[in-house]
Every structure is written in C-alpha cells, then in structure tokens.
Amino acid sequence: MPSMQAVIIKDGKGPIENLYIGEIEKPVPGHGEVLVKIKAFGLNRMDIYQREGKYPLPPGAPETLGVEFSGTIAEVGQACNPMWKEGDEVIGLASGGAYAEYILVRQTNLMRKPPHLSWIEAASIPENFLTAYQALVPIAQVKKGDDVLIHAGASGVGIAAIQLARLYGANTITATTSTQEKIDFVLKMPNGATHGVNYKTQDFAEEVSKITNGKGVDVVIDFVGQSHWHKNIAALAKDGRMTLLAFMSGSVIKEVDIGPILYKRLHIEGSTLRSRSNEYQADLIAKFQKDVVDEITGSEGHGKLRTYIHEVYPWQKIQEAHRAMQSDSNASVVLSPFHTT
Structure with missing residues (x-):
C-alpha cells in the first residue's frame, strides 16, 4: 500500500x-x-x-x-x-x-x-471560526444590540468570537484574559472587544454590571467552567444565554444555587463540534460558508473578520x-x- x-x-x-x-x-x-x-x-x-x-x-x-x-x-x-x-x-x-x-x-x-x-x-479558519460561529449564532442566537461576554478572549476561538459578535451587531463585547498585554491586543485589534477584563485581578461579573448599567450580558461564551460558573450566572441578564465549550478549570461545581437559572430564565447549553453528526457538521459548514467566509481576510486586510x-x-x-x-x-x-x- x-x-x-x-x-x-x-x-x-x-x-x-x-x-x-x-x-x-x-x-x-x-x-x-x-x-x-x-x-x-x-x-x-x-x-x-x-x-x-x-x-x-x-x-x-x-x-x-x-x-x-x-x-x-x-x-x-x-x-x-x-x-x-x-x-x-x-x-x-x-x-x-x-x-x-x-x-x-x-x-x-x-x-x-x-x-x-x-x-x-x-x-x-475552520476550527476556530466554526467553533465560535456555532457557539454564538445557532446556539446563543446572538443578535443586534446584545451585550456579550467572551472568556479566553485572546485565544483562537475567543478572537474569532469577538469579531463575529461585532459582525452580528453586538452592543458591547467584554473579553476576559489573564494579562494586560492580552487585554491591549483584544481592544486594539480592528473590530475587537469594546471592554477588557483581567479575570485574575478583577471580578468580571461586577465589571459587566457596570458596563451594562446593571442589566448584565445577554450572551456568555465560556471555556473555563468551574472557576467561572458563579460569576457567569451573576453576569447574565434575564433571558441570558450561555454556551459552554470546555471546562479548563474543572467540571465539578460545589454549592450550586439553581435559583437564578429559573428566576432569570437562563438558557445554558454545552457544545462540542468534533463529535457532532456528519449531517450537523455539513449544515453548519454550509451556513458558515454562505454567511461568513467571504468576510474573512488576513490580519493586514480590511475585512470585517481577520485571521491572526x-x-x-x-x-x-x-x-x-x-x-x-x-x-x-x-x-x-x-x-x-x-x-x-
């Protein structure tokens, strides 16, 4: 062979x-x-x-x-x-x-x-942008005027999600990262985040409350899991949607109060892409190619979305x-x- x-x-x-x-x-x-x-x-x-x-x-x-x-x-x-x-x-x-x-x-x-x-x-393009697109569009149903919180903002998927949220008309986009250098990057890139929070030194739930005048965010994209759970729930507005893509800090959460999920009417959905059915992936890729791909340029280009x-x-x-x-x-x-x- x-x-x-x-x-x-x-x-x-x-x-x-x-x-x-x-x-x-x-x-x-x-x-x-x-x-x-x-x-x-x-x-x-x-x-x-x-x-x-x-x-x-x-x-x-x-x-x-x-x-x-x-x-x-x-x-x-x-x-x-x-x-x-x-x-x-x-x-x-x-x-x-x-x-x-x-x-x-x-x-x-x-x-x-x-x-x-x-x-x-x-x-x-494929893994980073498709993962971000799936999390934001078909699952979280991001729309014009939404306030969005994106964790791991300087990661590949995070950078793609920030730009996609802009493309779909988000009002504010708050990105969390671990260093000032990364915050500077996500704020300065074209079509970047509107706000940056260092999750190691700041309470991101308090920060998004200030940013949204107490309303909270409509959408959360989270890769972190356990360490961010309670603040994510606090940060979400009524009828908020959260997409869980990973649990880098762990998946076991102690002393969970499910009350806010009920009272705020929260929608929380976990998602993977690699293990999805052939039919699901084919449909997602077709929609992504139709709606997004032509907007992507290199980092020196002038498109609404850029690769880095x-x-x-x-x-x-x-x-x-x-x-x-x-x-x-x-x-x-x-x-x-x-x-x-």
Missing part, C-alpha cells in the same frame, strides 16, 4: 517528546470522500489533550492529530458532487488526520479556499510548536499552522 509522512505519537500517547514524523498508510477516498494534499494545518488545544490521552475520539476518527487544514484536492471518491475536482484549493474541518501529507475528509466538510488568503491564513497568526513553524518542529501552545505564553495566537513542504 502507498504510504505518506505524518506526525506520529510514540506509544499512542504521552509527552511532547513522543511526537515524531514517520510513515503511515496513505488513505484512499471512498463514497462521498475526498483526498486532500495538505499545504498547512492548524494546531489546537484539543491536539494537546489528545496527545496526552485525555480527549475521547469520536467513532471512526483517525488517531493522527489535527482537525483543520488548507490544501488541494488530490483525488475525488465515488458519488462526490461534481463541483469538486482535482486541483481545487480548499479548506476543511476533519475529525482528525491533518498532521500529515494527505488527509481523507468528507466532501461536505470542505469549503473553497478564499483566493485572497494565503495557505497559512486559510488553515487558521502568531507564528509559523515547519512541521519538523512539531514538538516546539506543541510546547509553545502548552505554555500558554503566546498572547495573540489564533493557531500556528505548519507547512508540509
């Missing part, structure tokens, strides 16, 4: 030092599938959890890391839409397998690469890239794509 190069985890899981480039079997597209030659792929925090054996893979997902990429179609499987042809430039979201020369992906998980974006800029790339690594430096992501020292990072050439 033909082989290809890919990033492999020695022993299937472990520390950063277990990552290396080796040979695996090159996939063959089946019914409704497309094989893509990867130009660049994105690094996401879930990759770290998967490498450590802490991220449950959805059924059928490849063990190879990586969920977002840009590249060209190398082969089209049976029963694919005739719109897809060899050589087409695409971006995509997958259940895994992007840390490789080639990736097998469902045709419905592909989008055409915007011609004005580089391969690197294009690879920064902190650093680009050759994929031979995969250990260094994981180390940089894991250290959480990269203030304005969306992600770090990798060239495979």
Whole structure:
C-alpha cells in the first residue's frame, strides 16, 4: 500500500517528546470522500489533550492529530458532487488526520479556499471560526444590540468570537484574559472587544454590571467552567444565554444555587463540534460558508473578520510548536499552522 509522512505519537500517547514524523498508510477516498494534499494545518488545544490521552475520539476518527487544514484536492471518491475536482484549493474541518501529507475528509466538510488568503491564513479558519460561529449564532442566537461576554478572549476561538459578535451587531463585547498585554491586543485589534477584563485581578461579573448599567450580558461564551460558573450566572441578564465549550478549570461545581437559572430564565447549553453528526457538521459548514467566509481576510486586510497568526513553524518542529501552545505564553495566537513542504 502507498504510504505518506505524518506526525506520529510514540506509544499512542504521552509527552511532547513522543511526537515524531514517520510513515503511515496513505488513505484512499471512498463514497462521498475526498483526498486532500495538505499545504498547512492548524494546531489546537484539543491536539494537546489528545496527545496526552485525555480527549475521547469520536467513532471512526483517525488517531493522527489535527482537525483543520488548507490544501488541494488530490483525488475525488465515488458519488462526490461534481463541483469538486482535482486541483481545487480548499479548506476543511476533519475529525482528525491533518498532521500529515494527505488527509481523507468528507466532501461536505470542505469549503473553497478564499483566493485572497494565503495557505497559512486559510488553515487558521475552520476550527476556530466554526467553533465560535456555532457557539454564538445557532446556539446563543446572538443578535443586534446584545451585550456579550467572551472568556479566553485572546485565544483562537475567543478572537474569532469577538469579531463575529461585532459582525452580528453586538452592543458591547467584554473579553476576559489573564494579562494586560492580552487585554491591549483584544481592544486594539480592528473590530475587537469594546471592554477588557483581567479575570485574575478583577471580578468580571461586577465589571459587566457596570458596563451594562446593571442589566448584565445577554450572551456568555465560556471555556473555563468551574472557576467561572458563579460569576457567569451573576453576569447574565434575564433571558441570558450561555454556551459552554470546555471546562479548563474543572467540571465539578460545589454549592450550586439553581435559583437564578429559573428566576432569570437562563438558557445554558454545552457544545462540542468534533463529535457532532456528519449531517450537523455539513449544515453548519454550509451556513458558515454562505454567511461568513467571504468576510474573512488576513490580519493586514480590511475585512470585517481577520485571521491572526502568531507564528509559523515547519512541521519538523512539531514538538516546539506543541510546547509553545502548552505554555500558554503566546498572547495573540489564533493557531500556528505548519507547512508540509
């Protein structure tokens, strides 16, 4: 069988030092599938959890890391839409397998690469922007005039969510981060946050109360979980909506008073994207491509939405890239794509 190069985890899981480039079997597209030659792929925090054996893979997902990429179609499987042809430039979201020369992906998980974006800029779009779009639009139903609170504001998804909230007409957008440097970044970027809060030194619930003249926020996007729960509930306005995307501080919350959920008529929904059904992902991607993709430019562009790339690594430096992501020292990072050439 033909082989290809890919990033492999020695022993299937472990520390950063277990990552290396080796040979695996090159996939063959089946019914409704497309094989893509990867130009660049994105690094996401879930990759770290998967490498450590802490991220449950959805059924059928490849063990190879990586969920977002840009590249060209190398082969089209049976029963694919005739719109897809060899050589087409695409971006995509997958259940895994992007840390490789080639990736097998469902045709419905592909989008055409915007011609004005580089391969690197294009690879920064799928996971971060789709996650933010899902959290804000179909789940939290953000609308014009809403006041929005976004945690981890300087993360890839946070930066995307801030800009999307602007695109959909939010009144105020408060972003929480851990340093003044990150606050400065989210406030100064075009279409950035209207307010910044350092959650380590300030009470963000008190701050949003001041910002909204006591009303509270209509939407909260949270990745943190346990340590933010009580303040999130306090920060929400009546009929507020909160989307939970992760629980980086833990998932167990002690002494929970569910009264405010009832009295404020709160809507709280947890969400993942990678484990969603094929049909759900296809519908989300189609709506995102129709409503959002053409608004995205590189960081030097003039679009309503922009990608922000902190650093680009050759994929031979995969250990260094994981180390940089894991250290959480990269203030304005969306992600770090990798060239495979």
